[in-house]
Amino acid sequence: MKSQSEIKQIISAQGLKATLQRIAVYEALMNVPNHPTVEMLMEYIGEKYPSIATGTVYKTLENFAENNLVKKLRTENEAMRYDVFLEKHFHLIDSEKEKLIDYYDSELSNYLENYFKQKNIPNFSINDIKIQIIGKYLE
Amino acid sequence: MKSQSEIKQIISAQGLKATLQRIAVYEALMNVPNHPTVEMLMEYIGEKYPSIATGTVYKTLENFAENNLVKKLRTENEAMRYDVFLEKHFHLIDSEKEKLIDYYDSELSNYLENYFKQKNIPNFSINDIKIQIIGKYLE
DNA sequence: CTGCTTGCAAATGATTTGCAGGAAA
DNA sequence: TTTCCTGCAAATCATTTGCAAGCAG
Numbered sequence: 001m002k003s004q005s006e007i008k009q010i011i012s013a014q015g016l017k018a019t020l021q022r023i024a025v026y027e028a029l030m031n032v033p034n035h036p037t038v039e040m041l042m043e044y045i046g047e048k049y050p051s052i053a054t055g056t057v058y059k060t061l062e063n064f065a066e067n068n069l070v071k072k073l074r075t076e077n078e079a080m081r082y083d084v085f086l087e088k089h090f091h092l093i094d095s096e097k098e099k100l101i102d103y104y105d106s107e108l109s110n111y112l113e114n115y116f117k118q119k120n121i122p123n124f125s126i127n128d129i130k131i132q133i134i135g136k137y138l139e
Numbered sequence: 140m141k142s143q144s145e146i147k148q149i150i151s152a153q154g155l156k157a158t159l160q161r162i163a164v165y166e167a168l169m170n171v172p173n174h175p176t177v178e179m180l181m182e183y184i185g186e187k188y189p190s191i192a193t194g195t196v197y198k199t200l201e202n203f204a205e206n207n208l209v210k211k212l213r214t215e216n217e218a219m220r221y222d223v224f225l226e227k228h229f230h231l232i233d234s235e236k237e238k239l240i241d242y243y244d245s246e247l248s249n250y251l252e253n254y255f256k257q258k259n260i261p262n263f264s265i266n267d268i269k270i271q272i273i274g275k276y277l278e
Numbered sequence: 279c280t281g282c283t284t285g286c287a288a289a290t291g292a293t294t295t296g297c298a299g300g301a302a303a
Numbered sequence: 304t305t306t307c308c309t310g311c312a313a314a315t316c317a318t319t320t321g322c323a324a325g326c327a328g
Binding site: 297 | 305307311313314318319323
């Protein structure tokens with residue numbers, strides 16, 4: 001994980017003020033597993049910093065997303081989730097069990113990268129490819 | 140497109156009662172372009188059937204989704220969207236311009252199908268693969 | 279200092295729910 | 304007839320907003 005001062009740097013590097021609240025949100029993002037929702041983050045943050053407001057956490061996360069510190073992701077039925085681990089990966093989703101699991105597959109990542117390097121989609125320039133593999137998580 | 144009686148059959152085939160409301164929703168799904176939201180569907184439906192309630196449309200769409208008559212999809216910032224065209228395809232998304240464009244690519248579909256036929260993901264059985272290609276729509 | 283941030287509480291907007299009455303099969 | 308479906312209106316829940324006060328740079 002990252003130290004407090006590393007987090008400060010990460011935030012400052014984006015031209016954002018490294019406030020207590022932002023550091024707390026970043027910490028929570030790293031420590032709450034499984035692509036937390038705002039609710040999950042608030043639970044974690046509330047233990048250490050009970051005075052940080054929910055609205056602030058929403059604003060902070062929007063802010064982080066705009067500055068590429070987190071990725072937002074959402075499934076069909078749930079609230080928005082946030083992912084602070086930016087290494088390329090995909091997601092396995094079981095809606096029934098409400099599971100959302102990271103799926104790292106560099107072979108597939110590389111294939112797709114090459115595929116779209118060659119195959120040009122008219123009138124569209126690609127920033128990112130999100131893959132959600134929908135199915136059943138077997139106990 | 141499909142006739143009224145074809146729609147009736149499609150709905151009945153899932154064991155659902157072919158009510159006026161459901162037919163109207165299915166019609167709207169076929170005729171409102173670009174993966175409509177409930178709001179867009181209501182606009183279309185309201186012209187012909189002003190008495191159909193919004194709640195009914197929500198329930199109908201949930202119902203259709205459970206019975207594989209539509210797919211639900213949602214992007215980061217928007218309301219739920221519904222897709223009644225079930226042929227395999229992916230989506231190009233430009234969040235800034237709020238564009239969501241169908242992307243048909245059978246080469247990619249086939250590759251992925253074979254890829255996951257061989258590559259077994261432990262503890263997970265795949266039903267569907269959703270790909271969202273995020274980027275900028277030019278022009 | 280000064281402008282970016284925060285806390286708070288109210289507002290919004292999409293979606294869900296409960297229930298009494300209605301209509302397909 | 305009987306079960307499934309609908310309309311309505313209220314409720315819920317995630318998220319956004321406005322604004323006065325606070326704090327990082």
